Amino acid sequence: MKGFPMNTSLVNTLLMLPALLLLAIVFAWPLLDSAWLSTQASSVLTGLAPTANGGANWQRLLGDARFWQDAAGTLRFAVVSVGLELVLGLAMALVLHRPGRGRGWLRALALLPWALPSTVLALGWRWIYNDPYGPLNSLLKLFGAPAYGFLTTPATTWLFTVLADVWKTTPFVALLLLAGLQSIPAELEESLVLEGASPSQILRRLTLPLLRPWISLALMFRLAQALGVFELVQVLTRGGPAGSTESLALYAYLNAMRFLDFGYSATLVVATFLLLLLLTAMGWLLLRRRPLEISR
Amino acid sequence: MPGSGARRRPAPGAALAGLMLGLVLILLPAGLLARPVAAATTVRVLMPSPFVDSTAPLVASFNREHQDLRIEVARGPLDTEAMSDLAIGGLLLGDTAYDMLLMDVSWTAKYVAAGWLVPLEGLLGDDALEAMVPGARTGNAFGGHLWRMPLTGDTGLLYWRTDLMAEPPRTTTELEAVSRRLQAEGKVRWGYVWQGRQYEGLSCVMLEMIHAFGGQWWQTGSGRAGGQTELDSPGAIAAADWLVHLVRSGVSPAAVADFAENESLQLFAAGDAAFLRIWPYAWREIERGGGPVVGKVGVSTVVSAPGFRSGGTLGTWGLSLLAGSPHPEAAAEVIRWFTGPETQKALVLDQGYAPTWASLYEDPELKRKHPLLAVQRQALEQGPEVRPLTPLYAQLSDLLQRQINGLITAEGSAADAMAMAQSQSAVLLESAAGQDSA
Amino acid sequence: MINAMPVPPSPSPGLRIEGLSRRLGERTLLADLNLEVGPGECLALLGPSGCGKTTTLRLLAGLDAASAGRILLDGDDISRLSAGDRRVAMVFQSYALYPHLSVADNLALGLRIRGMAAREREERIMAVLELLQLVELRLRRPAQLSGGQRQRVALARALLRQPRLVLLDEPMSNLDAQLREELRPELRRLLCGGSQPVVYVTHDQQEAMGMADRIAVLREGRLQQIGSARELYEKPANRFVAAFLGRPAINLLPAEGQRQLGLRPEHLVPVETGGLAARLQQREWWGHQQLLWLESARGDLRMLVAADQPLPETLEVSWRPEHELWFDSHSGERLAAS
Numbered sequence A: 001m002k003g004f005p006m007n008t009s010l011v012n013t014l015l016m017l018p019a020l021l022l023l024a025i026v027f028a029w030p031l032l033d034s035a036w037l038s039t040q041a042s043s044v045l046t047g048l049a050p051t052a053n054g055g056a057n058w059q060r061l062l063g064d065a066r067f068w069q070d071a072a073g074t075l076r077f078a079v080v081s082v083g084l085e086l087v088l089g090l091a092m093a094l095v096l097h098r099p100g101r102g103r104g105w106l107r108a109l110a111l112l113p114w115a116l117p118s119t120v121l122a123l124g125w126r127w128i129y130n131d132p133y134g135p136l137n138s139l140l141k142l143f144g145a146p147a148y149g150f151l152t153t154p155a156t157t158w159l160f161t162v163l164a165d166v167w168k169t170t171p172f173v174a175l176l177l178l179a180g181l182q183s184i185p186a187e188l189e190e191s192l193v194l195e196g197a198s199p200s201q202i203l204r205r206l207t208l209p210l211l212r213p214w215i216s217l218a219l220m221f222r223l224a225q226a227l228g229v230f231e232l233v234q235v236l237t238r239g240g241p242a243g244s245t246e247s248l249a250l251y252a253y254l255n256a257m258r259f260l261d262f263g264y265s266a267t268l269v270v271a272t273f274l275l276l277l278l279l280t281a282m283g284w285l286l287l288r289r290r291p292l293e294i295s296r
Numbered sequence B: 001m002p003g004s005g006a007r008r009r010p011a012p013g014a015a016l017a018g019l020m021l022g023l024v025l026i027l028l029p030a031g032l033l034a035r036p037v038a039a040a041t042t043v044r045v046l047m048p049s050p051f052v053d054s055t056a057p058l059v060a061s062f063n064r065e066h067q068d069l070r071i072e073v074a075r076g077p078l079d080t081e082a083m084s085d086l087a088i089g090g091l092l093l094g095d096t097a098y099d100m101l102l103m104d105v106s107w108t109a110k111y112v113a114a115g116w117l118v119p120l121e122g123l124l125g126d127d128a129l130e131a132m133v134p135g136a137r138t139g140n141a142f143g144g145h146l147w148r149m150p151l152t153g154d155t156g157l158l159y160w161r162t163d164l165m166a167e168p169p170r171t172t173t174e175l176e177a178v179s180r181r182l183q184a185e186g187k188v189r190w191g192y193v194w195q196g197r198q199y200e201g202l203s204c205v206m207l208e209m210i211h212a213f214g215g216q217w218w219q220t221g222s223g224r225a226g227g228q229t230e231l232d233s234p235g236a237i238a239a240a241d242w243l244v245h246l247v248r249s250g251v252s253p254a255a256v257a258d259f260a261e262n263e264s265l266q267l268f269a270a271g272d273a274a275f276l277r278i279w280p281y282a283w284r285e286i287e288r289g290g291g292p293v294v295g296k297v298g299v300s301t302v303v304s305a306p307g308f309r310s311g312g313t314l315g316t317w318g319l320s321l322l323a324g325s326p327h328p329e330a331a332a333e334v335i336r337w338f339t340g341p342e343t344q345k346a347l348v349l350d351q352g353y354a355p356t357w358a359s360l361y362e363d364p365e366l367k368r369k370h371p372l373l374a375v376q377r378q379a380l381e382q383g384p385e386v387r388p389l390t391p392l393y394a395q396l397s398d399l400l401q402r403q404i405n406g407l408i409t410a411e412g413s414a415a416d417a418m419a420m421a422q423s424q425s426a427v428l429l430e431s432a433a434g435q436d437s438a
Numbered sequence C: 001m002i003n004a005m006p007v008p009p010s011p012s013p014g015l016r017i018e019g020l021s022r023r024l025g026e027r028t029l030l031a032d033l034n035l036e037v038g039p040g041e042c043l044a045l046l047g048p049s050g051c052g053k054t055t056t057l058r059l060l061a062g063l064d065a066a067s068a069g070r071i072l073l074d075g076d077d078i079s080r081l082s083a084g085d086r087r088v089a090m091v092f093q094s095y096a097l098y099p100h101l102s103v104a105d106n107l108a109l110g111l112r113i114r115g116m117a118a119r120e121r122e123e124r125i126m127a128v129l130e131l132l133q134l135v136e137l138r139l140r141r142p143a144q145l146s147g148g149q150r151q152r153v154a155l156a157r158a159l160l161r162q163p164r165l166v167l168l169d170e171p172m173s174n175l176d177a178q179l180r181e182e183l184r185p186e187l188r189r190l191l192c193g194g195s196q197p198v199v200y201v202t203h204d205q206q207e208a209m210g211m212a213d214r215i216a217v218l219r220e221g222r223l224q225q226i227g228s229a230r231e232l233y234e235k236p237a238n239r240f241v242a243a244f245l246g247r248p249a250i251n252l253l254p255a256e257g258q259r260q261l262g263l264r265p266e267h268l269v270p271v272e273t274g275g276l277a278a279r280l281q282q283r284e285w286w287g288h289q290q291l292l293w294l295e296s297a298r299g300d301l302r303m304l305v306a307a308d309q310p311l312p313e314t315l316e317v318s319w320r321p322e323h324e325l326w327f328d329s330h331s332g333e334r335l336a337a338s
Helices: A007-037 A056-062 A065-097 A103-115 A118-128 A135-142 A157-182 A186-194 A199-227 A231-236 A248-258 A262-288 B017-033 B049-065 B080-092 B105-113 B172-184 B200-212 B234-248 B254-258 B261-269 B282-289 B328-339 B341-351 B358-362 B364-369 B373-381 B393-409 B414-437 C053-061 C103-113 C118-131 C147-160 C177-191 C205-211 C229-234 C239-244
Strands: B041-047 B069-075 B100-104 B157-161 B190-193 B218-220 B227-229 B273-278 B297-300 B317-321 C015-024 C027-037 C042-046 C068-073 C088-091 C165-169 C198-202 C214-219 C222-227 C251-255 C259-263 C269-271 C276-285 C289-296 C299-306 C314-318 C325-328
Touching: A007 A262, A056 A262, A065 A103, A065 A157, A065 A199, A065 A248, A065 A262, A103 A157, A118 A135, A118 A157, A118 A231, A157 A199, A157 A231, A186 A199, A186 C088, A186 C103, A199 A262, A199 C103, A231 A248, A248 A262, A248 B080, A248 B393, B041 B049, B041 B080, B041 B328, B049 B069, B049 B341, B069 B328, B080 B100, B100 B105, B100 B328, B105 B317, B105 B393, B157 B282, B157 B373, B172 B190, B172 B273, B190 B261, B200 B234, B200 B393, B227 B414, B234 B254, B234 B393, B234 B414, B254 B261, B254 B393, B261 B273, B261 B282, B282 B297, B317 B328, B328 B341, B341 B358, B341 B364, B358 B364, B358 B373, B364 B373, B393 B414, C015 C053, C027 C053, C027 C068, C027 C222, C042 C053, C042 C205, C053 C088, C053 C165, C053 C198, C088 C147, C103 C118, C103 C147, C118 C147, C147 C165, C147 C177, C177 C205, C198 C205, C214 C229, C214 C239, C222 C229, C222 C239, C239 C259, C239 C325, C251 C299, C289 C314
Parallel strands: B041 B069, B041 B100, B190 B273, C042 C198, C042 C214, C088 C165, C165 C198
Antiparallel strands: B100 B317, B157 B273, B157 B297, B218 B227, C015 C027, C015 C068, C214 C222, C251 C259, C259 C325, C269 C314, C276 C289, C276 C314, C289 C299
């Protein structure tokens, strides 16, 4: 804003004020409120009235094996889900980007899973995974294979929650990356074609570097969503079997809505937020890096 | 992931903003639909969706017959836990739109401790439950007060196939032997299906089984938590051992580990199992479903280990008066009518609900028209099992579910799982005691 | 319309296009194009937008597929070769610089893809950078360059490839008018007169005349005329070519016998008597000349005269007979002088 009158920045600030205020109300305030509540005992045992208990909730959190297990599980879910979504989303975006007949309705169709409410979708997957009657087990039966407990095998059930999540959100990632692909002028690719580049070289040398900001956006957005995964596990597995798919959000929800332990629930919420902050900061630092120079 | 606080009046802020917002959004239309009628007192009741439908004609006739008192029913969700979330979401906001809530028996102590309920004995009299079947009276009082009036007398029951056996098994050994024989003969794919998913239904199954093997989950005592658990007793371990044995030996499908009521009922109704443990409502579902087992289903009380007494878990629904109701007397009158013998009789005839009044079990018309009545009475008189009456029940139930579900989906031993459940319960209760003394 | 002359069958150096066509469904984007461009010759494809000039360029590059026809480069049929195998360089209208790479890397990428050894690559890049005076800008990104600098980078990238054919798609259209004029001699110096043919697409007749050895005028996918700027100016094949070349545009006056008389504004002169009577409507004063807008009994006229020429409200206008261009008013074809 160099060279502009001094009050321009004041005007800018004033113009941004409503948005900042809104952000504060919907985001900062509840978070601060939770942070405060995490220093209070507030449960059925206190008649829900908050009474300061210092760092007791945080001390409990550090020693809570279930929290650490859920944190690791949530992280695993988020990293694998988002990783798959980015790869599949990119592939889908590349296909949708190709000119061709019926591309319009193909795009609309691709968005369908994303438009479905999570709970409806989770119920659908619950049926798909049903043992013994669901479609997947019917298919296994057709091939003479024994039924598989998609939702009753602690070692693998998380993978099937990932699959359901990937199915739902890949179209969203694809659409975002498609917008990115469409922002790349066609001549850039044509120029590389004239240089004799193969499709994979074009992808590596041109498309991916130019998609970087879009990939970052999708990554940050999806990572935040996946770390907060709730409805999907709540409906699909309820955190089972044996707590193996419980997410941090589900644990926080149980504490608040089932156990009426608001102090500890707030602690879990703040801890989840800090984890999210840490991860997105790490992701941002990683992706902020400029692409490597090819030559000096 | 921002947290949220509800207004701190009188409840503290709760976490999970989106969740709460969602609940408020569900609540709002219900409140908006409430049309005030001039000069009449309106009592608002929040109930799970199935109850809204089943009582709609009765409520309509009540409203026709009463000029000064109206009942308005708000539709809650179908799922019990979703219903609890909705109710709690509303209560946490402090400004509940309802006078009354139809509650599951397992919520009572928690709601009382949260200060959300009003004692009923002053409004309905100390003898309000006197004329009810003994088993239906349990689970309604806590800490010396009456907090809810039961509308139904549901208990866990054993469904069996009349085409495959003449008499239902009475013991766990019999049930297992019949199952194995039928499975070996190729009559059924599985013997016994029940609810093994990690959710409240599994706690109901476990509660029955612990008692069926001579143990008990909860010993009432003193302190804020109101007692202690006995999950590492021989009876409790034997119960867990039997359930896991059923799964590992193939009497029950491994899939029970993800079965809630729907899934287990589906499998039994398809004719793929000889026995099913479920609630009374399933009878109508099976009959209405028109599947291969229609007309071939008998209902009996749940089994016990040889030499022990059997008792189904009490799963009643009852009406409670919410603190903050502007007209408790009017609400009490509605509760009296809603849970009274006439309403219950109509519901038995219409819906096949299990009644709570002793007189209804003697009613010749009901006896003639409702085949389950005799076994429901028997189940209620045998002393149904009540889930631990403590504000910390939800936590106790949660950690037991995780242990049992883990046991039936993995390798461990029942003794280890129950020892773990017991120690975790003890830690939880101790921390409660610690807060108590603080 | 000028049809292609019979083509000798022997292999000849340079570019040779035979019956090149492109159709998309019902639409014909290019119809039966035949022409030749010699080694080192610069041919401008000139025409309004949609005339097929960019289509031709893309067919030559191999970016689009031809519906019919052959492209011969130094006698080799390259029609079937993929774009990457044609050794054709193209400068795009937008320059198509890779925004995420520095100037040096923009140049290096193609060589890397072709697997050139690092040492040779560096040498060639330095040589081109020096040729185009880009050495100091080599670490900048495209976003940090001016329009002219970007054009130079695009040019450098094209030359670096040592192509057998250079294609330029409106390379000046993103530059302001003054820069365009300044760059023309440099562009000519760098591109033309080498061994490779150059095809230069533009819609600007002045640019075409300034850059090209010959100009091919296209209209609606069909070649109208090909020849030197002077041939096109003096002997336009038809009314379209006559009107497209020359500014201000040629005057077209109705004449007897289904004909039209074409008179270029610069060929009109004021006379004392015996000319066509006209009335001055408006004038534009351009410094070195002035443009007059006249009204006459035979129609409106544009006339270019010396800047200091005094002019009355009414005047008489004449021209030399050899400047008359006669056209068939139906077909637009030029007719032999009457």
